[in-house]
Amino acid sequence: MPRAFASVPTRLGAPDRRLRQLTSYSLKRAYHRLQSDAARVLEDLGLRITTYSALAIVCDMPDLRQSQLAEALSMERSNTVVIVDALEQADLIERRRVEHDRRAYALRATAAGRRLCDQATEALHRHEAEMLAPLNDKERGDLMDLLRKLDGGVDGS
Amino acid sequence: MPRAFASVPTRLGAPDRRLRQLTSYSLKRAYHRLQSDAARVLEDLGLRITTYSALAIVCDMPDLRQSQLAEALSMERSNTVVIVDALEQADLIERRRVEHDRRAYALRATAAGRRLCDQATEALHRHEAEMLAPLNDKERGDLMDLLRKLDGGVDGS
DNA sequence: TATTGTTATACTCTATAACTATA
DNA sequence: TATAGTTATAGAGTATAACAATA
Numbered sequence: 001m002p003r004a005f006a007s008v009p010t011r012l013g014a015p016d017r018r019l020r021q022l023t024s025y026s027l028k029r030a031y032h033r034l035q036s037d038a039a040r041v042l043e044d045l046g047l048r049i050t051t052y053s054a055l056a057i058v059c060d061m062p063d064l065r066q067s068q069l070a071e072a073l074s075m076e077r078s079n080t081v082v083i084v085d086a087l088e089q090a091d092l093i094e095r096r097r098v099e100h101d102r103r104a105y106a107l108r109a110t111a112a113g114r115r116l117c118d119q120a121t122e123a124l125h126r127h128e129a130e131m132l133a134p135l136n137d138k139e140r141g142d143l144m145d146l147l148r149k150l151d152g153g154v155d156g157s
Numbered sequence: 158m159p160r161a162f163a164s165v166p167t168r169l170g171a172p173d174r175r176l177r178q179l180t181s182y183s184l185k186r187a188y189h190r191l192q193s194d195a196a197r198v199l200e201d202l203g204l205r206i207t208t209y210s211a212l213a214i215v216c217d218m219p220d221l222r223q224s225q226l227a228e229a230l231s232m233e234r235s236n237t238v239v240i241v242d243a244l245e246q247a248d249l250i251e252r253r254r255v256e257h258d259r260r261a262y263a264l265r266a267t268a269a270g271r272r273l274c275d276q277a278t279e280a281l282h283r284h285e286a287e288m289l290a291p292l293n294d295k296e297r298g299d300l301m302d303l304l305r306k307l308d309g310g311v312d313g314s
Numbered sequence: 315t316a317t318t319g320t321t322a323t324a325c326t327c328t329a330t331a332a333c334t335a336t337a
Numbered sequence: 338t339a340t341a342g343t344t345a346t347a348g349a350g351t352a353t354a355a356c357a358a359t360a
Contacts (some may be wrong), residue, residue, distance in 0.1 A: 015218040026304035031188040061172040147183035
């Protein structure tokens with residue numbers, strides 16, 4: 001029984017007024033914007049956000065294991081498999097056997113992997129600077145500090 | 158040709174040191190924590206994040222159309238269909254015909270929808286306060302301001 | 315028994331393209 | 338021809354459960 005109703009405002013004031021009171025909502029919107037942009041940047045380099053993130057960690061922490069990679073990325077072990085597969089098939093990292101534990105692999109980036117990672121990191125910083133244009137330098141620093149504090153309260157310990 | 162390597166550090170210092178220089182990475186981690194928590198809160202009320210968001214907007218802006226809902230949520234029109242379906246089947250909103258445009262629907266929340274939305278909003282604020290525990294009041298306000306600024310630079314105009 | 319890597323699977327969110335009925 | 342809603346489909350990210358090999 002649909003009933004007719006008066007005209008709908010063609011220009012909406014702030015339909016998500018209530019949602020904007022929630023930090024998680026604003027966080028989601030900002031996240032979505034930055035992730036879409038980052039994904040586009042990485043696509044040109046043949047990477048996705050997850051593969052780039054894994055590559056960066058392997059570059060900076062050679063010979064870590066897949067389970068440690070999973071822990072660092074806060075994801076399940078099982079999901080690292082396909083990511084590491086992709087990086088290995090692209091010759092960006094290697095799976096090396098660990099001497100005294102034949103269950104595990106030590107992951108290490110190749111020279112090409114390190115080069116691509118540096119390239120990607122630079123491109124991401126460049127694009128991020130554009131995305132953060134609405135904020136001045138102090139605000140950017142504040143935002144980083146606040147987000148890091150939120151992230152489990154993990155300081156450099 | 159996997160080659161053995163020395164022992165792997167059992168306690169990792171900061172394997173994502175490089176990633177943490179990127180705002181989008183810290184943003185993603187904070188986003189993920191808050192979204193997981195919000196999803197759990199809403200699950201108890203039979204809602205998901207997307208259905209709650211849509212419900213909140215319909216409650217606050219009665220008789221808006223699906224395409225306006227899509228715009229408000231920054232999502233594609235097609236993805237609102239299943240969301241509105243779910244809300245309608247749960248008797249939380251209604252699809253009403255618009256008088257002078259038989260293509261469109263005017264969405265309106267039911268009394269039960271408004272009640273549930275208020276309940277959910279309150280529960281979310283309560284849980285969010287816990288998630289934001291690492292931040293003091295000023296920092297919480299700052300974070301909101303910064304995230305809103307990031308979100309397209311849309312002020313209240 | 316516990317752990318490492320793996321496979322299979324499923325669910326959520328999002329995007330694109332093509333369709334229908336109206337305008 | 339353009340728009341509102343719809344359908345179908347696909348991709349990416351994430352999660353759970355169960356398994357083999359090894360510790």
